[in-house]
Amino acid sequence: xxxxxxxxDKLLLFTIIQLIGFGTIMMYSASSHIAEAKFDxxxxxxxxxxxxxxxxxxxxxxxxxxxxxxIKNVVPxxxxxxxxxxxxxxxxxxxxxxxxxxxxxxxxxxxxxxxxRIALIIYTAYFIDKYSKxxxxxxxxxxxxxxxxxxxxxxxxxQPDLSSTIIIGLIIFSMLFxxxxxxxxxxxxxxxxxxxxxxxxxTNQYMLDRFNTWVYSSSSQTEYIVDNQQQKALMxxxxxxxxxxxxxxxxxxxxxxxxxxxxxxxxxxxxxxGFYGILYLFFIFMMIFHLGVQTVKIAPDxxxxxxxxxxxxxxxxxxxxxxxxxxxxxxxxxxxLPFISYGRSNVIFTLISIGLLINISRQSIKSKQASRI
Numbered sequence: 269x270x271x272x273x274x275x276x277d278k279l280l281l282f283t284i285i286q287l288i289g290f291g292t293i294m295m296y297s298a299s300s301h302i303a304e305a306k307f308d309x310x311x312x313x314x315x316x317x318x319x320x321x322x323x324x325x326x327x328x329x330x331x332x333x334x335x336x337x338x339i340k341n342v343v344p345x346x347x348x349x350x351x352x353x354x355x356x357x358x359x360x361x362x363x364x365x366x367x368x369x370x371x372x373x374x375x376x377x378x379x380x381x382x383x384x385r386i387a388l389i390i391y392t393a394y395f396i397d398k399y400s401k402x403x404x405x406x407x408x409x410x411x412x413x414x415x416x417x418x419x420x421x422x423x424x425x426x427q428p429d430l431s432s433t434i435i436i437g438l439i440i441f442s443m444l445f446x447x448x449x450x451x452x453x454x455x456x457x458x459x460x461x462x463x464x465x466x467x468x469x470x471t472n473q474y475m476l477d478r479f480n481t482w483v484y485s486s487s488s489q490t491e492y493i494v495d496n497q498q499q500k501a502l503m504x505x506x507x508x509x510x511x512x513x514x515x516x517x518x519x520x521x522x523x524x525x526x527x528x529x530x531x532x533x534x535x536x537x538x539x540x541x542g543f544y545g546i547l548y549l550f551f552i553f554m555m556i557f558h559l560g561v562q563t564v565k566i567a568p569d570x571x572x573x574x575x576x577x578x579x580x581x582x583x584x585x586x587x588x589x590x591x592x593x594x595x596x597x598x599x600x601x602x603x604x605l606p607f608i609s610y611g612r613s614n615v616i617f618t619l620i621s622i623g624l625l626i627n628i629s630r631q632s633i634k635s636k637q638a639s640r641i
Contacts, residue, residue: 275629275630275633276559276562276563276566276629276632276633277626277629277630277633279555279559280556280559280560280563280622280625280626280629281626283552283555283556283559284556284607284622286552287552287553287556287606287607287608288321288607290548290549290552290608291605291607291608291609292314292317292318292321293515294533294536294537294540294608295313295314295317295529295533295608295609295610296311296313296314296317297515297516297518297521297536297540298518298521298528298529298533298536298610299312299313299314299317299528299529299610300313300314300516301521301522301523302521302523302526302528302529305523313529313610316610316612317610317611317612317615319612320611320612320613320615320616321615321619323612323616324615324616324617324618324619324620325619327616327619327620327623328619328620328622328623329623330623331620331623331624331627332622332623332624332626332627332630333627334627336572336575336624336627336628336631337569337571337572339390339394339575340394340397340398340571343390343391343394346387346390346391347387347391347416347420349387350383350384350387350420351419351420351423353370353378353380353383354380354383354384354420354423354424355423356370357369357370357371357380357427358426358427360372367380367427368380368381368427368429368432369613376613377613378612378613378616378617379611379613379614380424380427381424381427381429381432381433381436382613382614382616382617382618383617384420384421384423384424384432384436385432385436385439385582385617386617386620386621387420388416388417388420388421388436388439388440389439389440389443389575389578389579389582389621390575390578391416391417392417392440392443392444392574392578393443393571393572393574393575393577393578394571395412395413396443396444396447396570396571396574397569397570397571397574399412399413400447400570403444403447403448403449403450404448404449404450405450406450406452406453409449409450409453410453410456417437417440421433421436421437424436425464425468428468428472428475430465430468430469430472430475431601431602431603432603433465434465434601435585435586435589435601435603437461438585439578439581439582439585440578441454441457441458442581442585443574443577443578443581444457446574446577447574478599478600479599481498481599481600497525497526497527497531497532497600498593498594498595498596498600500520500524500525500532500535501520501525501532501534501535501594501595501596502535502595502596503520504518504519504520504525504535504536504538504539505534505535505538505539505546505594505595507519507539508538508539508540508541508542508543508545509542509543510542510543510544511541511542511543511544512538512539512540512541512542512544512545513539513540513542514540515540515541516540517539517540518536518539518540519539520535520536520539521536521539529609529610530602530604530609530610530611531590531593531594531600531602531603531604531609532594533605533608533609533610534546534549534590534591534594534605534608535594537549537608549608553583553584553587556580556583556584557580557583557584559629560576560579560580560583560584560625561580562629563576563580563625563628563629563632564576564577564580566629566632566633567628567632568631568632572628572631572632575624575628576624576625576628576629579621579622579624579625580625582621583606583618583621586603586604586605586606587605587606589601589603590603590604590605590609606618
């Protein structure tokens, strides 16, 4: 149980630990069958995920203790490093498959969109802080803010990774909207993004098939259905009832739902833990949102306020979008469920962002205590 007398940073950390613990158990349960079938070891994905958590915890320790204000001094270096890594992923890609990962010696080191997310959140917070007086100037925003996010997102779109491009764009857009950037500028972003994404979907058969699958998922026009993962996910959620079939007893994870341990792990949670399991998950993410908002409110400066805002928007958006496509309210985007879906890169960079968030909450509490003395 959460103790409301705890400091904000401890409450947030305890909530995250709960989520990681629950997520690790569910990731193992959802992945054990496919790991046994593919690699002759039911622990294969679990061990890789555990390594990601351990690396992430180490990164968390670093970012939770550094002076976050110093990040502003290296923002240009962060952006240049991000571009270099994304471009390197194209160069080192040994296959004809999409270059969404930095692959070194045949091993996936990281998903480049995870790095891009954190880098652009930091950059946007830095820009809002540094140029707060010019945010309503349309020409200034177009000339000075647009180039870096545009280049970065186009690199991700080139991979092609439309879903990550859209979600990162939405995070940045939300930060700009809350910062009260010129409405004309925001309008230009919406129109331009709408045209670009429509063109991209219309000219990419895979993306078009995914979109048609969602549109016609409840239709009799089965020629548009390229996969029925959403239908199977709904079957899993429905079969779990209120209490679920208990941990390890999912039927859909035994080969019927290919992405059971990644994109559609929520369906396995619903099948094994039932409605109450899903309710618990919503409660945990609501707590993260609530505690994140409290951190935003007490942030001691504009940079930390928008950095913490971007981090919490990022986590909640990923959660809500994953839920939306699992239950059929959005097309399959392939976005992870934070701290629960399999993926070392995602959990590492999410723990880095949590380290920054808890860092800000601690510094805010210290600042308040110092002002009272």
